[in-house]
Amino acid sequence: MSPPRVRHEGIKKTVIVNFADLCQSMNRRPEHVMRFLLLVLGTTGSLDSYKKLEVNGRFVPKNLEWIMKEYADNFVICKCCNSKNTSLLKDSGAVFIRCKRCKWDSYL
Ligand SMILES: [Zn+2]
Incomplete structure (x- = not known):
């Protein structure tokens, strides 16, 4: 799985630009992956019309990558x-x- 491509918008928002691709590579619905990710981060967020994930809060790519791996361990592999x-x-x-x-x- 490729790592999440992350963009920070201001100090309060983190966007995973390639979220749709990550979900597709795992063959999982973006909504399900999002619920897990937001639960682990303890924050809120939403999918935009292009299925980019906007997360409230500032998170580093390494952290998000680790959570995506956790998701794969639990729900994919x-x-x-x-x-x-x-x-x-x-x-x-x-x-x-x-x-x-x-x-x-x-x-x-
Ligand atoms: Zn098997």
């Missing part, structure tokens, strides 16, 4: 074979990662 080629699925309330390579289901 297969617990069985470490493949990133997975889907996040929901079945009667249970959320799990289904691996397209080894077919393993990792329940969260």
